[in-house]
Amino acid sequence: LLEARGVTKSYQMGESVVHALRGIDLAVEAGEYVAIMGPSGSGKSTLMHILGCLDRPTSGALFIKGVDTKTLKDNALAETRNSEIGFVFQDFYLLPRLTVLENVEIPLVYAGVPRAERRARATRVLSQVGLQNRLGHKPSELSGGQRQRVAIARALVNEPSIILADEPTGNLDSVTGSEIRAIFSELNAAGNTIIMVTHEREVALDAQRIIHLKDGLVEKVEAVAV
Amino acid sequence: LLEARGVTKSYQMGESVVHALRGIDLAVEAGEYVAIMGPSGSGKSTLMHILGCLDRPTSGALFIKGVDTKTLKDNALAETRNSEIGFVFQDFYLLPRLTVLENVEIPLVYAGVPRAERRARATRVLSQVGLQNRLGHKPSELSGGQRQRVAIARALVNEPSIILADEPTGNLDSVTGSEIRAIFSELNAAGNTIIMVTHEREVALDAQRIIHLKDGLVEKVEAVAV
Numbered sequence: 001l002l003e004a005r006g007v008t009k010s011y012q013m014g015e016s017v018v019h020a021l022r023g024i025d026l027a028v029e030a031g032e033y034v035a036i037m038g039p040s041g042s043g044k045s046t047l048m049h050i051l052g053c054l055d056r057p058t059s060g061a062l063f064i065k066g067v068d069t070k071t072l073k074d075n076a077l078a079e080t081r082n083s084e085i086g087f088v089f090q091d092f093y094l095l096p097r098l099t100v101l102e103n104v105e106i107p108l109v110y111a112g113v114p115r116a117e118r119r120a121r122a123t124r125v126l127s128q129v130g131l132q133n134r135l136g137h138k139p140s141e142l143s144g145g146q147r148q149r150v151a152i153a154r155a156l157v158n159e160p161s162i163i164l165a166d167e168p169t170g171n172l173d174s175v176t177g178s179e180i181r182a183i184f185s186e187l188n189a190a191g192n193t194i195i196m197v198t199h200e201r202e203v204a205l206d207a208q209r210i211i212h213l214k215d216g217l218v219e220k221v222e223a224v225a226v
Numbered sequence: 227l228l229e230a231r232g233v234t235k236s237y238q239m240g241e242s243v244v245h246a247l248r249g250i251d252l253a254v255e256a257g258e259y260v261a262i263m264g265p266s267g268s269g270k271s272t273l274m275h276i277l278g279c280l281d282r283p284t285s286g287a288l289f290i291k292g293v294d295t296k297t298l299k300d301n302a303l304a305e306t307r308n309s310e311i312g313f314v315f316q317d318f319y320l321l322p323r324l325t326v327l328e329n330v331e332i333p334l335v336y337a338g339v340p341r342a343e344r345r346a347r348a349t350r351v352l353s354q355v356g357l358q359n360r361l362g363h364k365p366s367e368l369s370g371g372q373r374q375r376v377a378i379a380r381a382l383v384n385e386p387s388i389i390l391a392d393e394p395t396g397n398l399d400s401v402t403g404s405e406i407r408a409i410f411s412e413l414n415a416a417g418n419t420i421i422m423v424t425h426e427r428e429v430a431l432d433a434q435r436i437i438h439l440k441d442g443l444v445e446k447v448e449a450v451a452v
C-alpha cells in the first residue's frame with residue numbers, strides 16, 4: 001500500500017547539513033498496524049510527514065498503491081492525502097480561532113459533506129473520544145490531553161483508510177490513553193491501515209510490527225508476538 | 227514553602243461555568259519532590275499555573291513562604307516568580323523567531339546577567355539535555371522531544387529553587403526521559419523543590435509524594451515507599 005525506497009531527507013542550515021533521514025526502506029501492507037519507535041530526533045516525525053504526503057523526500061521514492069509520488073503534481077498529491085489519509089500531528093495543529101467542533105468538521109468541509117451531516121459526524125467522533133462537553137470551547141480553553149483528542153477526532157472524522165498518528169497518547173493518562181488505543185485497534189480490526197509513532201513500548205505492542213529508527217535509519221524491525 | 231488553601235478556579239463560558247478546580251488544599255515543603263497525577267482535564271495544569279504564580283485562583287488562597295499572594299500586586303508576584311520559580315510548560319511556549327540558545331538565555335536577560343556569562347550558562351544547560359548540536363536552530367526546526375528539552379533547559383538556566391514541570395517527559399523516548407528524570411532527581415538531592423505533573427506512574431515514583439487529582443479535587447495523597 002505504502003512503500004518508501006531509499007528515502008532521505010536533509011535540511012541545509014547555513015554552512016552545515018542536517019541529515020534527518022539517511023536512507024529508509026519500508027513497506028506497509030493494506031490493513032497492517034505498524035508502530036515506529038526511536039530516540040528523540042531520530043527522524044520519526046520526518047518519516048511520518050513523507051509517508052503522509054505532507055513533505056517530499058530529498059532523494060529516494062515513495063510509492064502509494066504502486067504509484068511513484070514523484071509523478072504526481074502537488075495538487076494530485078494533496079487530493080490523495082485528503083481523501084485517503086488521516087494524520088494526527090505530534091503538536092496537534094488545531095486552528096485557534098475555531099471551536100473544537102469546527103476544527104473537527106474541517107476535513108468534511110473539504111470533502112463537500114453537507115452542513116447537517118458534518119455536524120452530526122463531528123459530534124459523534126468527538127463523543128467517542130470523550131469530548132462531548134467541550135464542543136464550543138476554543139483550543140486555548142482545553143487541557144493538553146483534550147487538544148490531543150481533538151486532533152485525533154479530526155484525523156478520524158472522514159473515515160480514512162490510512163491513519164498516521166504521531167504520538168497520539170503522549171499527553172494522556174493511562175485510562176484515557178487506553179480508550180484511544182482501543183479505537184485504533186478497532187479501526188485496524190475493521191481493515192484500516194495504521195502507522196503510529198509512540199515512545200511507549202506497551203502501546204507499540206498493540207501493533208503487528210515495530211520499526212525501530214535510529215539516527216535517520218531503520219535499526220531493526222521487530223515482529224510482535226500475538 | 228508553597229501552600230494552597232481552598233483554591234478554586236472557574237471559567238465562565240457564555241451561559242455555563244467550567245469548574246476546573248473545586249477546592250484544593252495542598253502544602254509543599256522546601257526541598258520536597260511532589261508528583262501530581264490525574265485524568266486528562268482533571269485540573270493539573272490549572273493548579274500548576276496557580277502554584278507558579280502565573281494565574282490567580284477564583285477563590286481560596288496561595289501562600290508563598292507564608293505570604294498570601296493576594297496581598298502582592300501583579301509586578302511583585304512576577305518578581306517572585308521570575309527569581310524563584312522555573313516553569314516547564316506542557317506546550318513548551320518557545321519563542322518561534324529566536325534560536326534555541328536565545329530562547330534559553332531569556333530568563334538570564336531578565337535577571338540582568340551579562341552577555342558572555344548568559345551564553346556560557348545557556349550552552350551548559352543545553353548540553354546537559356543533549357542539545358549542544360542544535361543551538362542555532364529555531365523551534366520549528368526541531369523534533370517534538372527536542373523542543374521539550376529546550377523548554378526544560380530554559381526553566382533550569384536561572385537555577386531556581388522551585389521547579390514546576392508540567393509533563394516534562396511526555397514527548398521523550400525512555401532513554402532521553404531517564405536522563406531528564408536524573409536531572410530532576412539530582413536537583414532535588416541538591417535541596418531544590420520539585421513539583422512535577424506526569425501521566426506515567428514510573429516517573430511519579432521518583433517523587434516522595436504523589437497527589438492524585440480528579441475532577442478538580444484532590445482524590446488522595448500517596449506516600450512513595452523509599
Ligand SMILES: Nc1ncnc2c1ncn2[C@@H]1O[C@H](COP(=O)(O)OP(=O)(O)OP(=O)(O)O)[C@@H](O)[C@H]1O
Pocket residue numbers: 011013018019020038039040041042043044045046047090360366367368369370371372397398399
Ligand atoms: N526544518 C528543519 N531544519 C533542520 N533540522 C530539522 C528540521 N526539522 C527537523 N530537523 C531535525 O531532524 C531530526 C529529526 O527530526 P524528527 O522531528 O523527525 O525527530 P523525531 O524522531 O520525531 O523526534 P521526537 O521523538 O523528539 O519527536 C532532528 O534532529 C531535528 O533537529
Ligand SMILES: Nc1ncnc2c1ncn2[C@@H]1O[C@H](COP(=O)(O)OP(=O)(O)OP(=O)(O)O)[C@@H](O)[C@H]1O
Pocket residue numbers: 134140141142143144145146171172173237239244245246264265266267268269270271272273316
Ligand atoms: N480558558 C479556559 N476556559 C474554559 N475551560 C478551561 C480553560 N482552561 C482549561 N479549561 C478546562 O479546565 C479543565 C482542566 O484543565 P487542565 O488543563 O488543568 O487539565 P489537565 O489535568 O492539565 O489535563 P491534561 O492531562 O489533559 O493536560 C479542563 O476540563 C479544561 O477543559
Ligand SMILES: [Mg+2]
Pocket residue numbers: 044045046090166369370371
Ligand atoms: Mg517527533
Ligand SMILES: [Mg+2]
Pocket residue numbers: 143144145270271272316392
Ligand atoms: Mg495539562
